[in-house]
Amino acid sequence: MKPILYTILICTLVLACTRYPAGVEETLSQAGKNRSELEKVLRHYREHPEDSLKYQAACFLIDNMKWHLSTERAVFPDSSLFEWHTRFDSLYTNMMAIIPDTALYSDRHRERFWHFSYAARQLASVFPPDTPTIVKGTFPDPQYIPSTFLISHIENAFHVWHASPYASYLTFEQFKEMLLPYRAVTGYSFYENGQKLNDMFSKHLNKSDEKTYARFISRYDHYKDYIHQMYPYYQQLQHVGTYDMFVGQKYDCISLADNFCHVFRAYGIPTVVDCNISFRERTGRHFHCTLLDSTGKYSKYNQTRNYSASKISTAASPSFFRNTFGAQADSPFMLKAEGETLPDYFDTPCIREVTDENYRVAPVQLPIDKELSNNLVYLYTFNVSEGLAPATWGTVDHQQKKAWFKNVVYNVLYFPVYLKGDSIIPFASPFYITSPDTLYTSATFVPLYPEEPEKKGKLLLKRKYPEKTSLQYRASLMIGGRFEAANREDFKDAVLLGTIETTPILNLQELTPEICRPFRYYRYVATDSFPTSNMGLLEYLTDEYTPEDSLPPATALPVCSPEEINPNRTGKRYCTLQVDTNNYRYLRYYSAYNPNMQYSSYRKIDLMPLKRPMKVKKIRYAPANAENHIVVGHAYQLMYWDNGWKNAGTRLARYNFLQFDNVPLDRIYWLRDLTAGKEEHPFFYKDGKQLFIYHDTIVPRATEFYHIENHF
Incomplete structure (x- = not known):
């Protein structure tokens, strides 16, 4: 009997010694053939008492590994990509031997780098490196992370935690999320x-003269x-x-942030x-x-110079979220x-x-009038x-029939909803x-909410999106720009046709x-103080022409209200002079003469040579x-909010305004351009005017934003 009891006791002790925390065991059960690799990491650190903190770190990584996966993998056919990187890295290191931070982008070194880069x-x-093959699929981390990868990674994380002056102050909990993870997104x-x-x-970051984040970032980018x-x-x-940084053209913000974070x-x-999944004004x-x-x-x-993500502006995000490695209990x-x-x-x-x-932010509670x-x-x-x-999300108090939100931002238009x-x-009014x-x-x-829900009326609309301050x-800055004419190409006989004396409207004039x-x-000549034309559309008009000139009709001036319509108007028929592209081929697709006002000329002088x-x-x-x-010829749809976006009608624009009759009043409206364009914004309609949110009403204040240093 005693031998049996001893055997049971020994087995119990062995099982107790080999058992891991519940979350780790769950991951191990999902690891398949890779389980032995993960257990090798755990045993590596558990066998030595001095590594108890590293063991906890390994448990944290393996416990939360089950939440992570990759949706594609690159298969490198050979080592040529890595070998070329080693050569380029050595060449770069030699070039950067004594260059200080302030000279990284000097003209002298820029030209020198260009010659080296061209030769390389x-x-x-x-003998170009072979292009990796991308395999699509689902690749769970527990099934693919080897022990050598994880142990080496943990060792480096602990080394820099203790050795780096930028990390040594971190608590273990901070360390686990800000230094330890092998995955960022x-x-x-x-x-x-x-x-x-x-x-x-x-070796490259260490060359920074001033050990500041801005200098490290500059070295990294360079x-x-x-x-x-x-x-x-x-x-x-x-x-x-990692090699997204060096090869190909995959420059999206996720890969840039992911690689930067790892490095x-x-x-x-x-x-x-961090990320935002929407903007206040942009898509x-x-x-x-x-x-x-x-x-x-x-x-x-x-x-990526998407300043709206972190700059105080009305285009900023209404919320921010952090990608963590560990599961968050309040997610x-x-x-x-x-x-x-x-x-x-x-x-x-x-x-x-x-x-x-x-x-x-402020907390907000809302009543819920349904089960x-x-x-x-x-x-x-x-x-x-x-x-x-x-x-943002909120939790439901079923007993009190209320919803609780913690992170409500001031002066943001919210729509309370639930998903089914x-x-x-x-479930409540905006x-x-x-x-x-x-x-x-x-x-x-x-x-x-509308005070008189049944009241209807007429809306006269002129825009789908507010004018941009920029x-x-x-x-x-175009004030002072001048229009000139000449019969000599060098304009030595130039005469002044006119000067821009007031700020131009953001439309045709x-x-x-x-x-x-x-x-x-x-030609149009921009000012010396702002030597950029900024012309989106420029037409020189005449009514003296022959059929052989083949001149297109002039673009019509905007008609922005019914009162401006003149059905009996019989003015002269102006046509647009055309550039002599046979002798000036570079002007064939020039922005200033392209009938798309969304793009501008960046030259100081817009030249119009004629035949x-x-x-x-x-x-x-x-x-x-x-x-x-409102653009003539575009189709528009007016929407209004009534427990969801409702259709108030569709119009084809004949002029630079739209008129909608018998529309519910005192609502939030949204004018959609069904023909072209991506920028649209909600508005109110008061006293015959469109009042766009975040511009004319519900305007954010600078005091609502925390100052955060930005590096671009």
Whole structure:
């Protein structure tokens, strides 16, 4: 009997010694043939008491590994890509031996780098590296991460945690998310661990004169840009992990942020990838990096120059989310009820909302007047592609029939909804909260609903999107620009036709020349203070022509109201003079003479050479603009909010305005351009005027944004 008891005791002790935390065991059960590799990592650190913290780190990685996967993998046919990188890296290192930070982009060194890069690219083109093959599929991390990769990665992470002055202050909990992870964005392929990346980049980052984040970023950008120039050009349109930085043309914000985060973590700088899944005024989403320093100050790295992601502006995102490696207990994935649908981006436990790091936020509670089986509700914001996009989530208090939201941003228009299958169902009126005027006042909750729901009326609409401040400013810089004419190509006999004296409107306008006689050459000359034409459309008009001239009719001046329509108008028929493209081929597709006002000329002088001298009776011009006014010939659809977007009618624009009759009043409206254009924005209609949100009403204040240093 005693031998049996001893055997049971020994077996129990052995099982107790080999058992891992529940989350780790769950991952191991999903690892398949790779289980032994993951257990090898755990045993490596558990056998030595001095590695107890590393064992905890390994458990953290393996525990949360089950939430991560890649959707594609690159198969490298040989080592040529890596061998060429080694050669280019050595060449770059020699070139950078004594160049200080301030001279990285000097003209002298830029030219020198260009010659070196050209020679390297020509050499590599003789024996170019083989293009990797991209395999699509689902590749769960537990089934593919080898022990050597993970152990080397953990060792590097601990080394830089203790050795780096930018990381040594981190707590273990901070370390686990800002330095330790081998993955920054789930779904993206990776091929190098922290040790390899540290070996690749640290020697270049260490050359920085001033050990600041801005200088490190400058060195990093310079290195990857110039190594990229050395590789021969070929189409690599799929992601190849770290080597996205050097080969191909895959420049999307996710891969840029993902690679940057890996490199800076490996070097010992706490970094995470943050994103927004919508903007207040624009379409799309954006990923960028956030860096933390020892003072608790955040910095942003955002190389795609999508300034809206981190700049104080009305185009900023209404919310920000952090990609984490560990599952977050308060994520929608963890809070949802059984069978509850989540918005696509929220369907992972590895996100954490960090809106409160960027904006001042307030909690809001809303009543729910219906029985919900969901645990979650959402605040959506306007998004032009789908009408609505998720901004933040809230939890449902079923007993009190209320929804609780933690991260409500001031002066953002929200639509409270819940999800049922694929349907987005509103449960309360749209609202916004105003920011406090002083420290002694509180925020104001402003619901938006019609006081007279049955009242209808007429709307006269002139735009689908507000005028952009940046374009208005550029137009104001055109004041002082002049129109000239001459019969000599060098304009030594030039005469002044007219000068821009006031800020041009962001549409077509007309100027009558002071002198009208035949000239062979016409031109617009920008000012010396702003030596950029900024002309989106420029037409020189005449009514003296022959059929052989084959002149197209002039673009009509805008008609922006019914009162401006004159059915009996019988003015002269002006036609547009045409550029002599036979002798001036470069003007064939020139922006200033292209009838698309969304693109502008960037030259100081817009030249219009003719085949023969002709008189100019009128000059019509328009600064570069987004053509967000009503465009003749486009089809438009008016929508209004009534527990969802409802159709108020469709119109084909005959003039530069639209009139809709018998429309429900006192609503939130959305004018859609069904023909072209992507920029559309909700508005109110008061006293015969369109009032766009974030411009004419619900306007954000600078005090609502935290100051965060940005690096571009």
